Amino acid sequence: MTEAVKTPKIPPEEQELLTINGDEAVAYAVKQSLVDVVAAYPITPQTIIVEKFSEFVANGEVHTEFVPVESEHSAMSAVVGAAAAGARAFTATAANGLALMWEILYIAASLRLPIVLAVANRALSAPINIHCDHSDAYGMRDSGWVQLFVENVQEAYDTTIQAFKIAEDERVLLPVAVNLDGFFLSHTLENIRLLPDEKVHEFLGGYRKVPKVKVDYFDEEVPLMLNPARPLSFGPLDLYDYYFEHKMHQVEAMKRVPEVVREVNDKWYELTGRKYGDGILVPYEVEDADIVVTVLGSTAGTVRHVVKKLRREGKKVGMVRIRMFRPFPHEELAKLLKDAKVVGVMDRGISFGSYGPSFLEINTALYDYKEKPLLVNYVYGLGGRDAPPELIEKMFEELLKDAEKGVVENKLRFLGVRE
Amino acid sequence: MASTPKEPRGWKDLPIGAVPYRLSTDYKTGDWRALRPVVDQGKCVKCMLCWLFCPDMAIIWDGEKIVVNYDYCKGCGICAHECPVNAISMVPEPTE
Ligand code: SF4
Ligand code: SF4
Numbered sequence: 001m002t003e004a005v006k007t008p009k010i011p012p013e014e015q016e017l018l019t020i021n022g023d024e025a026v027a028y029a030v031k032q033s034l035v036d037v038v039a040a041y042p043i044t045p046q047t048i049i050v051e052k053f054s055e056f057v058a059n060g061e062v063h064t065e066f067v068p069v070e071s072e073h074s075a076m077s078a079v080v081g082a083a084a085a086g087a088r089a090f091t092a093t094a095a096n097g098l099a100l101m102w103e104i105l106y107i108a109a110s111l112r113l114p115i116v117l118a119v120a121n122r123a124l125s126a127p128i129n130i131h132c133d134h135s136d137a138y139g140m141r142d143s144g145w146v147q148l149f150v151e152n153v154q155e156a157y158d159t160t161i162q163a164f165k166i167a168e169d170e171r172v173l174l175p176v177a178v179n180l181d182g183f184f185l186s187h188t189l190e191n192i193r194l195l196p197d198e199k200v201h202e203f204l205g206g207y208r209k210v211p212k213v214k215v216d217y218f219d220e221e222v223p224l225m226l227n228p229a230r231p232l233s234f235g236p237l238d239l240y241d242y243y244f245e246h247k248m249h250q251v252e253a254m255k256r257v258p259e260v261v262r263e264v265n266d267k268w269y270e271l272t273g274r275k276y277g278d279g280i281l282v283p284y285e286v287e288d289a290d291i292v293v294t295v296l297g298s299t300a301g302t303v304r305h306v307v308k309k310l311r312r313e314g315k316k317v318g319m320v321r322i323r324m325f326r327p328f329p330h331e332e333l334a335k336l337l338k339d340a341k342v343v344g345v346m347d348r349g350i351s352f353g354s355y356g357p358s359f360l361e362i363n364t365a366l367y368d369y370k371e372k373p374l375l376v377n378y379v380y381g382l383g384g385r386d387a388p389p390e391l392i393e394k395m396f397e398e399l400l401k402d403a404e405k406g407v408v409e410n411k412l413r414f415l416g417v418r419e
Numbered sequence: 420m421a422s423t424p425k426e427p428r429g430w431k432d433l434p435i436g437a438v439p440y441r442l443s444t445d446y447k448t449g450d451w452r453a454l455r456p457v458v459d460q461g462k463c464v465k466c467m468l469c470w471l472f473c474p475d476m477a478i479i480w481d482g483e484k485i486v487v488n489y490d491y492c493k494g495c496g497i498c499a500h501e502c503p504v505n506a507i508s509m510v511p512e513p514t515e
Contacts, residue, residue, distance in 0.1 A: 215440055
């Protein structure tokens with residue numbers, strides 16, 4: 001939920017009001033972010049992003065090099081090359097396209113290239129399905145990318161701009177994925193407020209600045225980029241002698257991400273009057289709640305609506321939206337959840353043979369607490385299956401019953417599937 | 420310009436971004452070769468196909484003849500395969 005700041009630097013009336021869908025909002029944010037290179041291959045439900053952006057390019061509205069490639073593997077490779085050459089680079093994908101990018105995702109993260117990727121979340125085949133779930137995002141979980149999930153179209157716009165700022169921060173230098181629910185956000189029109197171009201440029205500090213590194217070969221620090229004047233090799237052979245050490249850099253960089261995400265969220269708030277919790281978690285009515293539900297993405301809107309309704313009926317329920325999934329905010333989340341009686345963890349995806357990925361994280365987060373809530377995993381919405389308020393309410397009712405009984409019999413539940 | 424230090428380094432002393440601090444000239448990438456190409460200069464017609472095809476740029480034209488830089492030749496045999504007059508033979512490296 002966004003609450004208005006008293007005096008944002010750019011008051012709402014100075015922010016253009018547009019009625020656009022989530023994909024267009026992302027394209028618009030990229031247009032304003034002084035992006036040097038966009039490489040892309042269209043895939044539903046992301047297609048509108050690159051379609052819209054190629055329109056901007058064709059109309060001469062941006063000075064971006066647009067590289068239409070023949071596959072997502074190439075799209076990610078092209079932005080890796082561009083970012084290694086010092087460019088601000090962007091691409092977008094979904095589902096199987098993201099899966100095709102897989103090996104290059106790891107390379108982008110290891111080379112510390114601050115690429116921004118929009119993922120219009122969609123189910124993975126088979127059977128072929130173009131609708132929303134988070135199995136694509138969960139699939140790239142361990143690749144070393146920062147993963148943010150947005151709730152609405154406004155946040156898709158805001159977060160895409162923020163993502164460049166986060167990625168390029170010298171404390172981070174990691175690629176960032178902005179996840180927006182396929183169709184629910186990618187294709188749904190909402191009224192959103194946009195900043196004037198120059199304000200976005202100012203927020204990002206102009207074009208991308210390349211950091212410097214110390215390499216023995218050169219007497220001074222040199223830009224971390226492909227540069228004939230100061231040549232560097234990126235990611236050559238690194239066996240058991242150094243691979244492990246290089247991975248430690250990624251471990252350390254991830255540790256610094258939360259503070260940067262928080263800072264960027266605060267700065268955005270001062271500028272626009274919009275913020276998303278602390279940038280990492282967005283709690284709603286959790287302070288005294290017996291039952292708390294955690295959720296990612298657009299379903300948070302429905303859950304909040306149901307929480308509101310149940311609160312009016314005097315039921316002590318609450319919600320936490322997880323905005324940042326990687327790095328996972330274990331400690332911060334545990335603090336919010338530990339005093340609840342039961343926590344329902346909603347996952348729009350499953351790790352077959354195990355639970356949903358957020359459930360595994362939340363178990364880990366709470367393990368060290370002596371007093372901790374009972375946990376239930378709700379796998380829901382696979383392949384775009386609707387999660388209407390009645391279904392969410394049914395889930396809360398079950399959780400209230402679990403709280404009464406004080407035990408959870410069935411930890412892994414499937415919400416909205418026909419028996 | 421510093422040369423490659425001998426002691427292995429800890430991760431805090433490495434440049435980020437999977438950039439090596441060692442010079443590539445210090446890596447002898449041919450040291451695991453099992454077969455080495457040997458050029459019969461009597462047969463060689465100096466067509467330079469071996470130079471063109473070598474994936475490691477290990478074939479060098481010294482101004483008069485073809486020579487192989489064994490520091491970087493990995494022994495793949497592509498040069499021998501491509502040579503139109505069979506001037507290159509692949510000979511086992513000594514084993515001891
Ligand atoms: S064996 Fe392979 S690496 Fe060696 S010189 Fe011939 S082509 Fe080059
Ligand atoms: S390919 Fe054979 S003939 Fe041609 S230059 Fe090489 S060794 Fe000589």
